[in-house]
Amino acid sequence: MDFQVPLSTSLLVFLVMFLASLTQSSLGFGVALVAMPLLVFLTGIYTATPVVALSAVVLEILILWEDRHLIDILSAKIFFVGAPFGIAGGLWLLKSVPESLIKNILGIILVLFGLYNLKQPRLIALKSEKWDYCFGVASGILGGAYNIKGPPIVLMGTLRQWPMKRFRASLQVYSLPLGVLILAGHGFGGLWTWTVLELFLYTLPAIFLGFWLGGKINRKLSPDKYKRYVYISLIVLGIMLLYRA
Numbered sequence: 001m002d003f004q005v006p007l008s009t010s011l012l013v014f015l016v017m018f019l020a021s022l023t024q025s026s027l028g029f030g031v032a033l034v035a036m037p038l039l040v041f042l043t044g045i046y047t048a049t050p051v052v053a054l055s056a057v058v059l060e061i062l063i064l065w066e067d068r069h070l071i072d073i074l075s076a077k078i079f080f081v082g083a084p085f086g087i088a089g090g091l092w093l094l095k096s097v098p099e100s101l102i103k104n105i106l107g108i109i110l111v112l113f114g115l116y117n118l119k120q121p122r123l124i125a126l127k128s129e130k131w132d133y134c135f136g137v138a139s140g141i142l143g144g145a146y147n148i149k150g151p152p153i154v155l156m157g158t159l160r161q162w163p164m165k166r167f168r169a170s171l172q173v174y175s176l177p178l179g180v181l182i183l184a185g186h187g188f189g190g191l192w193t194w195t196v197l198e199l200f201l202y203t204l205p206a207i208f209l210g211f212w213l214g215g216k217i218n219r220k221l222s223p224d225k226y227k228r229y230v231y232i233s234l235i236v237l238g239i240m241l242l243y244r245a
Contacts (some may be wrong), residue, residue, distance in 0.1 A: 001167070009042055009043070010199070010202045011027065012042055012049075013039065013199055013202055013203060014202055014203065014205070014206045015063075016034075016035055016039055016042070016208075016211045017035060017204070017206040017207060017210070018037035018206040018209055019034060019035075019205040019210070020034040020052075020055075020081060020210070020214055020215065021059055021206060021207045021209070021210025021211055022210040022214045023210075023214070023215075023233075024059050024063070024210070024214065024219075024231070025059065025062075025063060025169070025210055025213070025214020025215050025217075025218065026214040026217040026218050026229075027213045027226075027229060027230060028154075028167055028168035028169075028170075028171040028172070028218075028231055029150045029151075029154050029171050029175075030148075030150070030181060030237065031052065031056045031059055031094045031235060032052050032053075032148055032149070033054065033150065033237045033240055033241070035048075035052045035055070035156075036049075036052055036148070036181040037240060037243075039051060039052060043195075043199065046191060046218040047078065047193070047195055047196055048198065049191060050183075050186045050191040050192055050196045051196055051199045051200055051203065052181060053182055053183050053186060053212070054183065054196075054199065054200045054203075055203045055207055056175075056179055057176065057206070058207055059181060059207050060172040060175055060176040060179060060205070061176065061209075062180070062208075062211045063168060063169065063174045063211065063215075064169065064173065064176060065141070066215060066245060067119075067168060067172070068169075069167050069168035070169040070170075072166075072221045075142045075238075079133070079135060079136035079139075079156075079174055080135040081133055081136065082132070082133040082134065082135070082136025082140065083137070083139060083140040083177070083178050083181075084140060084181070085136075085137055085140065086136060086137040086138060086140020086141040086142075086143070089137065089140065089141045102243070103241045104231060104241075106142065106148075106151060106238070106241055107238040107239065107240075107241035107242035108123055108238065108242070109155075109236030109238070109239055110151055110155075110234045110235065110237055110241065111234075111235050111238035111239060112238075113155065113158075113231075113234060113238075113241070114231040114232065114233075114234035114235035114238065115231075115235060117158070117227075117231045117236075118228070118232070119230045127172060131156070132158075135152045135153065135155070135156040138152040139152040139153055139174070139175075139178060140178065143178050143179075143182050147173060148241070149178050149179070149182070150171070150175060151177055151234075151237060153171055153174045154230070154234065155234075156169065156174075157170060157171060158230065162167060163223075167226070167230075168218060186240060189217060205228075
């Protein structure tokens with residue numbers, strides 16, 4: 001295979017994926033919403049989308065392996081019932097509803113939710129697992145249509161009041177199977193090209209480096225600081241969605 005990507009672009013992709021992987025490994029989420037805006041500028045949407053999806057799956061596997069003693073797969077069963085319906089709905093949404101409208105709504109929700117919780121009010125807690133189905137549908141829709149499956153899972157974990165030690169591992173349990181389904185959709189849609197595979201190879205060292213350093217940061221965070229960083233990250237991600245819209 002002849003290398004098609006300029007060296008300067010490859011280095012920039014490496015830096016972007018390092019920052020995205022560092023964020024995901026530290027907090028448990030954020031790889032797509034950090035990487036996508038920058039990679040779209042560097043490579044275009046049809047290359048950035050599968051590269052980020054491939055990288056996210058690798059990173060989620062690494063985090064799951066490191067936190068395997070904290071995994072509770074059965075707790076995600078209701079979520080997984082809703083997710084495939086969401087992916088199917090995402091295909092309809094992609095054709096029927098303006099992308100900017102969906103991103104604006106989601107961005108506003110994330111910003112308001114993050115600001116609300118930074119003021120440390122009494123957090124609304126969802127005790128019933130039935131809500132997991134709704135979050136599964138929402139994550140499937142956004143992941144299938146726009147490759148941004150993470151925000152509904154983060155909201156669900158926050159409202160379900162997952163303990164800090166479980167938060168990062170639980171996010172991957174919910175996110176990884178959905179990411180595999182999205183990857184399959186990219187493959188059937190013809191998005192896997194030699195350029196995508198070449199850039200993905202360049203991202204692997206960045207993923208491992210970001211995973212290693214982010215894990216160290218995660219283990220040093222106190223529960224209060226961790227929650228604060230999650231809320232701040234939700235605000236930032238919401239603003240990024242509004243900007244992209």
